[in-house]
Amino acid sequence: MKRIIINKKLVADEIRRFLGPVDLSDEVLSKLFKIATIDKVKKHSIILSPGAKNDYLGLVLKGMIQIYHYVDNKLVSDFFAGEGCGFFDVDSFLTGAPSEVTIETLEPSVIAKFDKEQFMKLCDEDTRIDLIYRKILQYGITMTNERLDSLLHDSAEEKYISLENRMPGLTSRISSINISSYIGVTQETLCRIKSKQGILF
Numbered sequence: 001m002k003r004i005i006i007n008k009k010l011v012a013d014e015i016r017r018f019l020g021p022v023d024l025s026d027e028v029l030s031k032l033f034k035i036a037t038i039d040k041v042k043k044h045s046i047i048l049s050p051g052a053k054n055d056y057l058g059l060v061l062k063g064m065i066q067i068y069h070y071v072d073n074k075l076v077s078d079f080f081a082g083e084g085c086g087f088f089d090v091d092s093f094l095t096g097a098p099s100e101v102t103i104e105t106l107e108p109s110v111i112a113k114f115d116k117e118q119f120m121k122l123c124d125e126d127t128r129i130d131l132i133y134r135k136i137l138q139y140g141i142t143m144t145n146e147r148l149d150s151l152l153h154d155s156a157e158e159k160y161i162s163l164e165n166r167m168p169g170l171t172s173r174i175s176s177i178n179i180s181s182y183i184g185v186t187q188e189t190l191c192r193i194k195s196k197q198g199i200l201f
Contacts (some may be wrong), residue, residue: 008033011061014084019135023128031126035118039111047111048103054092056113057136060085063109064173068181069101077182078147080106080174082167090140106174151184157193159183 012024038061041047047065048054058065060081067079067087078101081087092099093116105111123130150159160183164171171179171194180190 011059011084015059015086018085019132019139022132022135024132028126028128028132031122031129032114032119033112035122036112036114039113041105041109041111043105043108045105045109046102047105048089048099048101050100050102051098053096054089054099055096055116056088057093057116057119058087058103059112059114060087061110061112063105063107063111064170065103065109065111066106066174066178067101067103075181077178079143080163080167080170080178080182082170082173085167086136086139088140090137090144106178156183156185156189157196160190160193160197 008026008029012029015024016022036059041063047058050069060083062083064080064082065087066077067081067089068075068077070076079087087103089099089101089103091097119129119133123133146162150162154162160171160179163179163182176187176190180187183190183193185193
């Protein structure tokens with residue numbers, strides 16, 4: 001099996017972009033990656049299935065993932081994550097309940113999974129890692145709340161802009177089907193939004 005080389009500096013820089021200032025020294029990263037399993041996975045691989053327990057924290061080292069669920073047999077996109085962005089089902093991770101979402105790769109990806117039990121042990125042993133965990137939870141809960149608020153109050157165009165602002169270049173890497181599912185419009189409406197954005201920017 002080919003060994004996967006991790007550029008830890010780039011990983012640290014990307015994590016800080018999402019979480020803000022945290023200690024990601026070589027010592028901290030070494031502790032974290034000692035408990036990680038790293039998988040090279042194909043496009044459209046299922047990372048978490050409904051009914052399974054989310055017992056790890058995920059981190060995209062390369063590629064793109066999508067979190068989604070179904071409402072009346074219709075796919076609803078909840079979240080996208082690219083390089084340096086963590087992912088997990090917050091409810092399942094915190095409660096141990098079976099997940100109600102699917103996590104799937106949208107590109108060939110390299111994924112790090114940090115075992116929950118071992119990660120929590122590190123949090124007890126090292127305050128720097130405990131701070132990272134708290135910031136991960138804050139980020140996850142904030143993203144969930146913002147998503148719910150956006151669904152209730154934002155226009156489709158505002159949702160599109162917010163998605164692009166959160167991760168610049170994201171909308172050029174994912175299909176129009178996934179984007180339209182996320183912002184809740186038809187692909188025809190999405191085309192009009194993209195056209196308008198091209199004129200504005």
